[in-house]
Amino acid sequence: xxxxxxxxxxxxxxxxxxxxxxxxxxxxxxxxxxxxxxxxxxxxxxxxxxxxxxxxxxxxxxxxxxxxxxxxxxxxxxxxxxxxxxxxxxxxxxxxxxxxxxxxxxxxxxxxxxxxxxxxxxxxxxxxxxxxxxxxxxxxxxxxxxxxxxxxxxxxxxxxxxxxxxxxxxxxxxxxxxxxxxxxxxxxxxxxxxxxxxxxxxxxxxxxxxxxxxxxxxxxxxxxxxxxxxxxxxxxxxxxxxxxxxxxxxxxxxxxxxxxxxxxxxxxxxxxxxxxxxxxxxxxxxxxxxxxxxxxxxxxxxxxxxxxxxxxxxxxxxxxxxxxxxxxxxxxxxxxxxxxxxxxxxxxxxxxxxxxxxxxxxxxxxxxxxxxxxxxxx
Amino acid sequence: xxxxxxxxxxxxxxxxxxxxxxxxxxxxxxxxxxxxxxxxxxxxxxxxxxxxxxxxxxxxxxxxxxxxxxxxxxxxxxxxxxxxxxxxxxxxxxxxxxxxxxxxxxxxxxxxxxxxxxxxxxxxxxxxxxxxxxxxxxxxxxxxxxxxxxxxxxxxxxxxxxxxxxxxxxxxxxxxxxxxxxxxxxxxxxxxxxxxxxxxxxxxxxxxxxxxxxxxxxxxxxxxxxxxxxxxxxxxxxxxxxxxxxxxxxxxxxxxxxxxxxxxxxxxxxxxxxxxxxxxxxxxxxxxxxxxxxxxxxxxxxxxxxxxxxxxxxxxxxxxxxxxxxxxxxxxxxxxxxxxxxxxxxxxxxxxxxxxxxxxxxxxxxxxxxxxxxxxxxxxxxxxxxxxxxxxxxxxxxxxxxxxxxxxxxxxxxxxxxxxxxxxxxxxxxxxx
Numbered sequence: 001x002x003x004x005x006x007x008x009x010x011x012x013x014x015x016x017x018x019x020x021x022x023x024x025x026x027x028x029x030x031x032x033x034x035x036x037x038x039x040x041x042x043x044x045x046x047x048x049x050x051x052x053x054x055x056x057x058x059x060x061x062x063x064x065x066x067x068x069x070x071x072x073x074x075x076x077x078x079x080x081x082x083x084x085x086x087x088x089x090x091x092x093x094x095x096x097x098x099x100x101x102x103x104x105x106x107x108x109x110x111x112x113x114x115x116x117x118x119x120x121x122x123x124x125x126x127x128x129x130x131x132x133x134x135x136x137x138x139x140x141x142x143x144x145x146x147x148x149x150x151x152x153x154x155x156x157x158x159x160x161x162x163x164x165x166x167x168x169x170x171x172x173x174x175x176x177x178x179x180x181x182x183x184x185x186x187x188x189x190x191x192x193x194x195x196x197x198x199x200x201x202x203x204x205x206x207x208x209x210x211x212x213x214x215x216x217x218x219x220x221x222x223x224x225x226x227x228x229x230x231x232x233x234x235x236x237x238x239x240x241x242x243x244x245x246x247x248x249x250x251x252x253x254x255x256x257x258x259x260x261x262x263x264x265x266x267x268x269x270x271x272x273x274x275x276x277x278x279x280x281x282x283x284x285x286x287x288x289x290x291x292x293x294x295x296x297x298x299x300x301x302x303x304x305x306x307x308x309x310x311x312x313x314x315x316x317x318x319x320x321x322x323x324x325x326x327x328x329x330x331x332x333x334x335x336x337x338x339x340x341x342x343x344x345x346x347x348x349x350x351x352x353x354x355x356x357x358x359x360x361x362x363x364x365x366x367x368x369x370x371x372x373x374x375x376x377x378x
Numbered sequence: 379x380x381x382x383x384x385x386x387x388x389x390x391x392x393x394x395x396x397x398x399x400x401x402x403x404x405x406x407x408x409x410x411x412x413x414x415x416x417x418x419x420x421x422x423x424x425x426x427x428x429x430x431x432x433x434x435x436x437x438x439x440x441x442x443x444x445x446x447x448x449x450x451x452x453x454x455x456x457x458x459x460x461x462x463x464x465x466x467x468x469x470x471x472x473x474x475x476x477x478x479x480x481x482x483x484x485x486x487x488x489x490x491x492x493x494x495x496x497x498x499x500x501x502x503x504x505x506x507x508x509x510x511x512x513x514x515x516x517x518x519x520x521x522x523x524x525x526x527x528x529x530x531x532x533x534x535x536x537x538x539x540x541x542x543x544x545x546x547x548x549x550x551x552x553x554x555x556x557x558x559x560x561x562x563x564x565x566x567x568x569x570x571x572x573x574x575x576x577x578x579x580x581x582x583x584x585x586x587x588x589x590x591x592x593x594x595x596x597x598x599x600x601x602x603x604x605x606x607x608x609x610x611x612x613x614x615x616x617x618x619x620x621x622x623x624x625x626x627x628x629x630x631x632x633x634x635x636x637x638x639x640x641x642x643x644x645x646x647x648x649x650x651x652x653x654x655x656x657x658x659x660x661x662x663x664x665x666x667x668x669x670x671x672x673x674x675x676x677x678x679x680x681x682x683x684x685x686x687x688x689x690x691x692x693x694x695x696x697x698x699x700x701x702x703x704x705x706x707x708x709x710x711x712x713x714x715x716x717x718x719x720x721x722x723x724x725x726x727x728x729x730x731x732x733x734x735x736x737x738x739x740x741x742x743x744x745x746x747x748x749x750x751x752x753x754x755x756x757x758x759x760x761x762x763x764x765x766x767x768x769x770x771x772x773x774x775x776x777x778x779x780x781x782x783x784x785x786x787x788x789x790x791x792x793x794x795x796x797x798x799x800x801x802x803x804x805x806x807x808x809x810x811x
Contacts, residue, residue: 037749044752080753149752170745223760223787264790277782279461279795286793297791302760304793305782 005031005166007353008182008192009331010173010206012036013043014148015338016198017155018346019331024161026350031192032165033182035172038156039149042200045217045275045307046339047255047265048151049232050144051088053337054107058316058364063337064113065360066344070144073343076158080150082258088143089231091123091134091292097236098135105138114141127229129293138236145232145255148339155346173199176206180327194353196329197322201308203332207322211370212333215311216272218282219265223300226260228293235292250285252292262299264289266336268309275306311335312370319348319365329353330367380473384452386412388686389466389479391457391634394422395672396664397485398440399679404483404687405449412477413449414468416456416786420444422487423507424672427514440676452477459783460638461795464659467783474792481659481686484635484647485679488628488665490532491768494730494738495723497597497606498624506536506623513543520544522620525606527551527594529714530627531671537586540623547586548617551608553593553626554714562713569673569706593720597622611719627714629768630666633785645771652685652693653678661686670707677703721773730773731766733759738773741766747776760787 007023009016012034020030034040050070054060070083077083092098101117108115116139118126123137156167172185181191197203201214235252253265267285272278282304290297312318312333322328331349334341348365351358363369390401393415405411413420420441421428428437444451455468455475466482468475490505497503504512506526513519524545526537529552537547552559595607595614605618632640635647641656642648646668653661661682664675677700684693724730726739734755744750747757747770756770757763757779770776784793 037745037752040748040752153753169749220790220793222790279459282793283795286790290791297789297794299790300760300787301784301790301793302762302787303758303782304784 003029004181004191004193005029006193007031007196008033008190008194009196009198010034010176010182011041011198011200011203011332012038012152012156012167012169013041013198013200013338014039014046014152014155014342015200015331015334015345016196017152018342019196019198019349020165020167020346021155021158021161022346022350023353024164026354028164028353030165031190032156032167033171033173033184033190034167034169037169038167039152041202042307042309042338043148043152045219045305045309046148046336047219047232047253047263048082048146048148048339049088049255050146050340051232051337052108052113052140052143053340054104055315059337060111061360062316062341062344062365064111066341067142067144069343069347070146070340071142074144077146077151078154080147081154082147082150083144084146084256084258085142085144086256087231088140089118089123089127089233090138090140090236091127091130091233092136092138092236094135100236101136101138108140115139116141127231127233129229129295130233131292131294139231143232145257146339147257151339155342173206176328178325178327194327194329196331196349198331200310200332200334200338203310203330207324207328207330210318210330210332211313212318213270213311214273214308215335216267216269216275216278216306216308217265217336218267218277218285218304218306219263220282220286220301220304221257221264222262223302224260225262225299226256228262228295228299229254229256232256233292235288248281250281250288252288254289254293254296262296264296268336270311275308277304277306309335309338314370317341317345317365318367318370319345320352320362320367322367323371381476382473383476383478384412385478386410386450387479388412388481388483388683389414389477390449390483390485390683391415391466392422392485392487392664393417393420393451393453394424394485394487394664394675395440396487396675396679396682397422397483398444399676400483400485400661400663400683400686401449402440402444402447403680403683405447407684407687407689409687411447411449412452413444414452414455414457414466414477416454418453420451420453423511424487426511436672456786456788457634458786458788458792461783467792467795469786469788469792474794481661482638483653483661483663483679483682483686484638484640484655484666485662485664485675486631486634486666488630488669489764490625491627491629491772492624492765493626493720493723493769493772494728495594495596496725496728497599497603499729499732500597500599500603501601502599502603502620503597503622503624506532506625509621509623510536510539513540513545519621522546523548523618524621524623525549525551525617525619526623527606527608528625528627529553529716530625531710531714532625532627534588536623541586548619549608550586550588551592551594552588552590553717553720554590555717556590558713558715559590562709565709568702593717593723594622594624595723626716626720628665628669630669632666633764633781635660635662635666636781637783637785651697652690653682654685668704668707669711670703671710674700674703674707716772724773730769731756731759733761733766736766741770742774747779750776751779762787
């Protein structure tokens with residue numbers, strides 16, 4: 001890139017990649033910097049679940065819009081992205097959870113999201129590996145799965161805009177400058193019209209006081225056991241257990257990969273800085289999964305790993321100008337939904353940077369809503 | 379699933395020469411000692427089957443000594459994690475073991491280095507060590523033509539063994555140049571046992587063509603390998619065969635020491651004069667500390683075993699002997715160093731990662747092993763990068779990616795720790811993948 005870029009994005013995870021793609025599509029020249037490889041941070045520690053969620057109206061709006069963008073993108077995704085519209089199966093273990101199935105089903109149907117309510121026998125037929133006696137479940141038909149690092153790579157490389165994007169992996173950024181550029185760790189200054197902090201869990205390093213915290217998660221992947229499960233299966237207690245903002249938690253969450261492998265989550269921990277495997281959390285997470293899938297324990301595990309998500313106090317991402325400078329922007333804080341909401345984030349960020357009418361209302365995601373973050377209201 | 383808890387003063391992992399020696403000398407001096415190995419037999423890869431057959435006097439001597447030492451053998455136990463200081467987790471066919479130790483000696487040995495070349499994934503292309511094991515287990519090779527190619531002393535030993543089982547050996551192709559081998563052989567007089575072995579081997583090998591300075595370019599065939607194309611750098615020629623046994627010397631199995639945090643230098647575990655690694659209470663012996671063969675491992679094992687039970691003066695008595703074998707190891711390494719031409723064997727379309735079918739072209743676009751793993755799945759398969767990781771290290775100079783438990787594929791249920799180890803399993807420098 002000979003001249004200064006219009007926009008420099010710090011973070012080549014899926015969110016940074018989606019922002020780069022949207023800005024490049026609008027004609028901007030984009031520079032993407034990352035201290036590691038493309039999709040090597042939080043993106044590599046995510047399950048790659050493309051899912052509609054209804055924890056809040058704003059969360060629903062963002063996930064539903066973003067899932068639609070993924071569906072539109074699907075035909076052009078290369079095989080490496082492993083896009084698989086396998087759907088989500090929310091399983092209800094008992095009658096109270098079944099009541100939640102009906103509530104969710106009504107909520108989604110009103111908003112045009114395709115769902116099917118399954119009774120106990122239907123669940124057993126759909127997923128024979130589940131323990132007998134499930135009360136039922138909710139199938140969200142159009143949810144999907146991707147392999148996130150390859151998806152991030154594709155967003156940066158896809159033909160129509162690739163020439164306007166320069167990616168420099170292995171470059172550490174020390175500071176975002178109020179005049180729009182960045183200063184690298186080696187002291188080099190890179191000037192640009194706008195700088196975007198898309199550094200996920202590490203975004204507070206470049207924006208002191210930002211109300212984003214690291215939330216650790218563990219994953220285990222099996223050898224190839226095709227057909228063991230068919231949907232991304234999540235326990236309905238997931239919102240209660242895994243999205244509690246304070247305590248450490250685990251929840252049953254399994255995903256069939258296109259390779260035939262099973263990817264198992266999930267766990268959430270605050271205050272755990274390293275990415276080492278925590279045996280106790282792993283133990284709890286797997287026990288929970290074995291409760292739902294008794295045969296899972298006999299499958300061969302080939303890898304376990306852990307990473308960090310970027311959590312905000314209100315479980316919504318930060319998309320828009322920072323309070324520090326109108327030339328420093330934020331696209332971070334996506335917690336466990338960054339793969340799903342990356343495409344919408346890219347669109348909304350580009351809309352705002354370019355002064356276009358936003359595709360959906362942006363107010364719930366504006367950084368200004370949380371103030372400087374000195375008093376996170378968790 | 380069954381689970382059992384065991385506790386010992388000293389645990390030794392790996393029942394090859396180094397591990398046998400370490401466990402034996404330590405147990406002979408009292409204290410509880412356990413020897414863990416993932417195979418059903420004592421002896422490791424190099425003395426595989428010797429427990430039953432007793433064809434190698436040295437193997438027989440050490441296996442008997444171990445059995446009389448009072449150490450306990452825990453066989454078919456694959457150590458896959460260390461959830462806390464002083465604790466190993468191992469999986470057996472029937473159970474998950476939690477093994478506590480005060481001191482630990484790692485003797486996990488080495489595996490063959492496989493380099494990708496066109497045709498290396500054809501059926502009938504095997505590792506020399508693997509083929510030897512299959513043949514000893516009864517796999518028939520009588521009358522079959524086996525080309526033995528690659529590098530290292532193992533090639534000759536394997537060819538010799540195969541011939542005794544009736545195989546025909548059209549050629550042993552050793553990539554190391556004749557001059558280097560001659561220099562190595564000229565120095566062998568310092569090591570009487572080795573010399574005797576070499577002479578005996580040569581005698582039996584009369585009639586087997588052995589060519590130094592010759593290496594494979596490719597293997598060809600339809601359903602399976604039918605011929606190989608060899609070169610000496612000036613011309614190429616074809617040799618018909620039914621099997622190709624091909625390996626490029628050895629790489630140490632450093633997964634477990636790395637998981638425990640032992641510091642490495644140039645790919646081997648760094649140890650002090652008593653075989654102590656950088657992690658307190660953890661010793662490493664044998665090929666983990668440098669490729670030097672069974673004799674070196676026996677001496678190192680005794681030093682570590684003695685040092686682990688506090689007999690440092692007795693351990694010192696072995697230092698001179700060890701120096702001798704270290705010199706032998708260094709000479710071996712110099713003699714069989716891989717020639718740079720081998721980096722060009724794999725073509726753009728040649729598969730580098732067999733588990734995930736990843737071509738050289740795809741891998742080469744990446745900057746390091748971790749990026750290759752993330753974006754091409756190179757090293758993501760059930761071998762956990764053991765084959766392609768060593769290959770990409772040679773081809774591109776890449777350091778291996780960070781290591782996490784399980785270091786072997788295990789049953790999911792073996793990962794349960796029943797909340798008995800509420801501390802982190804390992805310390806890792808690398809973020810995620």
